[in-house]
């Protein structure tokens with residue numbers, strides 16, 4: 534039996550990974566470690582919270598002693614590390630928070646795993662979930678490959694790049710079995726509404742202005758979150774130790790084209806007049822150091838492990854909009870912050 538520690542499991546991607554693992558691996562124990570920052574929300578997991586093989590642990594990866602205790606008392610054998618500060622805009626206003634969680638937190642987790650596993654690395658794995666942003670910014674053509682040089686340009690991507698380096702250092706120096714995946718932009722249910730797609734959906738519902746940075750010509754490669762979770766499961770089960778796998782959707786959109794598509798789909802679904810929501814678009818000051826384009830080449834993952842995205846973008850976007858429209862309470866809770874008050878009451882801090 535494996536004791537699998539998933540960090541950041543109350544967040545957007547982590548909650549989909551936790552659900553998948555709890556359902557797919559009933560004979561393993563799944564521990565969800567999360568600090569429940571503003572981005573962590575246990576309401577993302579109500580459907581599996583009473584499963585026999587699931588345990589939630591509230592802890593901060595900045596706390597090494599606590600991590601040591603968790604590894605020892607639960608005999609953790611595998612780690613899937615997603616906990617992070619994840620929003621680029623927040624990293625511009627508070628870079629040190631990203632160093633503390635993403636760099637120090639990852640180093641702490643590696644150290645706790647090394648101490649627990651030192652005697653025997655057999656049947657152990659440290660899986661680090663990273664981002665395509667570590668590779669920097671592309672021009673109009675080309676792709677990020679697994680051997681593309683790192684060139685992070687925001688405090689967020691610099692902190693993720695640093696964490697990737699620490700993970701590889703533990704592989705080369707101590708022989709720790711590790712694997713890393715670098716994924717493109719995710720979208721889907723439970724996406725926190727500070728990120729482009731859920732922010733636009735929320736603002737369209739409320740007829741608020743739709744802030745497009747700069748000229749809206751930056752390009753992102755979008756992948757449905759459940760396809761990312763499937764890729765993580767595939768790499769976790771079949772990936773080769775020490776390797777890196779890129780994950781992406783081969784699905785590039787300029788921000789403005791994407792916002793137009795969202796406006797049109799939502800007008801249809803909300804029974805509004807065609808073109809109504811487009812009138813809400815407002816061009817605002819650009820993000821500092823705004824990366825122009827990301828595009829992943831995921832051929833290695835397809836050829837070696839057989840993973841491919843299951844959903845076409847328009848279908849995924851439709852499912853996403855439908856999820857937000859039928860989960861307005863979730864949206865109201867996270868935007869009103871009432872779920873944070875609940876945690877304060879429940880955990881007394």
Ligand code: NAD
Nearest residue numbers: 541543544545546568569570572573593594616617619719
């Ligand atoms: P998120 O912000 O939605 O969730 C992050 C989770 O980590 C939250 O539950 C939060 O409470 C938890 N957390 C934050 N700091 C913590 C700490 N110090 N200790 C313990 N828990 C802490 O993030 P996400 O979008 O789900 O991203 C998850 C991971 O995937 C991150 O590592 C991110 O870099 C990576 N990633 C994200 C995307 C994307 O498009 N969102 C794409 C590629 C890679």
Ligand code: DAU
Nearest residue numbers: 619620621664665666717718727728729744745746751788
């Ligand atoms: O590429 C993977 C990364 O994708 C992840 O590692 C990050 O955790 C995740 O947040 C995401 O980063 P981005 O910066 O690409 O995502 P965001 O949703 O913040 O922005 C997407 C694009 O939309 C980007 O070009 C900035 C633009 N944007 C964003 C917001 C929030 C706007 O034009 N207006 C907005 O209000």
